[in-house]
Amino acid sequence: MALKAIKPGLRNEAGMDAAMQRMRERFGDRFQTGEAIRAQHAHTTTYIPAQLPDGVVFPDNAREVETIVAIAAQHRVPLIAFGTGSSLEGHINAPYGGISIDMSRMDKVLEVNAADFDCTVQPGITREALNVYLRDTGLFFPIDPGANASIGGMASTRASGTNAVRYGTMKDNVLAVTAVTAGAKEIRTAHRAKKSSAGYDLTRLFVGAEGTLGIITSVTLRLQGIPEMIAGGVCSFPTIGAACNAVILTIQSGIPVARIELLDAVQMRASNAYSGLSYPESPALFVEFHGSPESVDLQSRQFAEIAADFGSSVFISTSNTEQRNALWKARHNAYWAQKSLAPALAILSTDVCVPISRLADCVEATQVDILEHGLIAPIVGHAGDGNFHVGLLFDDKDAADISKAEAFVERLNARALAMDGTCTGEHGIGQGKMPFLEAEMGDALDLMRQVKRALDPDNIFNPGKIFAM
């Protein structure tokens, strides 16, 4: 019951007052309590109602983060790390009040080791800013969740996005983090070796922990060489099933596609209108190939053959950078295109992920569900990973509409889990997916709780997320 799950919890008022006082003394006007700024730090593209923090602090460095954690630990008040606020499941809400730590001032590149294809950055830098910084090195950071998210936020939600099908997710591209944990000291989870068997994988424990185990203060990332050639295009299909089956065969054939994105007919109509495009209003795949000119050519031809076998009539292919950028800008603006379908409605943007062989089954069944229940809900997806999103438009002021939306999300998640999938491929749990995580993990959820209790005994780090304690 996604929307009903959120209720503000008990607040530690005395502790909060004391902590606020000390924050004011220590950080001056880098500690803000105005309502507008607090609202901005709880407001995201999420469908979940905002729950404001009591204040927002803007640290400059890891030592200041240690100070903030020490104050919060002493007075037992919640700390919620904030990157750019582009998370989708209520991750940055403050159901028990507390202090939002805005990482935007910690946005430096600390080190680039071009010879080792790695770099270390502060958590507040965005992925676009990082790639601008890297431009002259011949390297780039490939993970692209669409939004211009912060690297710390991307690490915390185990983000992925359009080209994870080729380059992996944050799980695969974070070499190490430093984080301030409950003891108010900064620890480092690993060093720069490409692989290690040195004890528990603390790096992967922080990646995807949604800020519940500590505050990330730096991230060491793997980088990739900029491909010699990039080409891509748009391919229309008669049915969504045909598009999905083309994806399945592309992946099973081992074509190292860099991006293969599914958009259903409703999304194509919305994106055409919003982004001023004129593609056919039928299910489509947006694809991109990276490599040497020979390799890109070979991949394009192999893919075009598969697409044709599944009835694709048109494959508009281009290696022109401007055209390519327009295409991916339209893909990245999918959310805003959805929104433009009915500006007065809210969007419940949710994701699931299934084994690739079940992608067509899951997407087709979901589309039948949408039709049968008379919903407006475009589907877009990182189809090569078996991951897709539904952007359900609903009236968040109307109880019946909320119930309908909740029931749809429940059916969607049950469907994905029944296919050996997961309730979230990349958005994370936050508040919105908590009941589905329980269904997915069963008794294993207790292990997560045990880890949380061990590392954050006073539950100060982003409480009320992932699981109820």
Added chain:
Amino acid sequence: MALKAIKPGLRNEAGMDAAMQRMRERFGDRFQTGEAIRAQHAHTTTYIPAQLPDGVVFPDNAREVETIVAIAAQHRVPLIAFGTGSSLEGHINAPYGGISIDMSRMDKVLEVNAADFDCTVQPGITREALNVYLRDTGLFFPIDPGANASIGGMASTRASGTNAVRYGTMKDNVLAVTAVTAGAKEIRTAHRAKKSSAGYDLTRLFVGAEGTLGIITSVTLRLQGIPEMIAGGVCSFPTIGAACNAVILTIQSGIPVARIELLDAVQMRASNAYSGLSYPESPALFVEFHGSPESVDLQSRQFAEIAADFGSSVFISTSNTEQRNALWKARHNAYWAQKSLAPALAILSTDVCVPISRLADCVEATQVDILEHGLIAPIVGHAGDGNFHVGLLFDDKDAADISKAEAFVERLNARALAMDGTCTGEHGIGQGKMPFLEAEMGDALDLMRQVKRALDPDNIFNPGKIFAM
């Protein structure tokens, strides 16, 4: 102080007697206490003196593992999971006594999903047996640590080996595990979706935990398509530095080499003698390329150019399967070839891993160290990952020789850590690397201990490994 670190701890004698009695009642002759079988379950290719368990139990299924854990938990006696005994740092020793769980009867393939490139196996199956089973599917499991290890053991040490440079390590190739944890119930860490953001990464927590958090009862693995073509060869270099620099440039050039293994001159002499080969007795790279015929050809040519630039005079290349197998058999027998240099001596086989740009520095400094101290210590390495091994021959009955060996290992680890590397790229910590893990992790080691305490409060799972509690 690797060898000195091992001292048998306090034993829970009363609990042990009671647990042994219940094991006998429950498992009959699948519970063994003879000295030979106990010795076999503590003896490995490790240099660390054996510490025998009190008994060895052979479960048939996960329900029986639950029973074993319940008995051990009730009587607070150690449980040590055993695969094939090929670990190198004393992982399967029983410093506090306890019961070895031999997984060899749990060696079934439970499920192959060829369409999703995954399979689920019991932990006792070996990697070679799995690949024989998969032969007709067109798929293979790529991780190859040399020894014919069990999949459960490989998951537990976060194993990698010769072709991790192309396919990643166990961290990248385990999709999920089931494990029996301290509550004596089996949990599942994840499902079969290719990616997930559903809460803490419990899969990666069990991968590399060396059996200290629970007993793995099944492993879901990613598989790869068998390459259309495989070719490789041996390439000799005038100096070890030249060989390392050829590796560095190969990786930095983005050549997707499948294997690139370094063997120093001493190792080449030993391997020639042991495996009946006649390669030049100078530093060499063993390489392998996977892909389409065009791609393999391109990779081979690109690599040969780089090798020539670094003074390689000979590149004996072959796509003949028999010749290739002979080559890799010689590589896999490196340990036994080392042993044949001085059969009366013990081998301290140790590994470190550094960022690729530091590989030549680290290997060269290590070879100077070996020469200066008059040691016999061939170097072999998974050079493409910056990972190398030293097989130090020493007299394990001679206190002075032991001290010399320990001092060398200390210097080797300090050198790797100073280069932002790790004290183990793939062997794991076990008992032998405990002091170096402390040096590497600093305060972060406390987080590992907190996780251990939370998930195994009575310290029954493989106590005395990774860290002192």
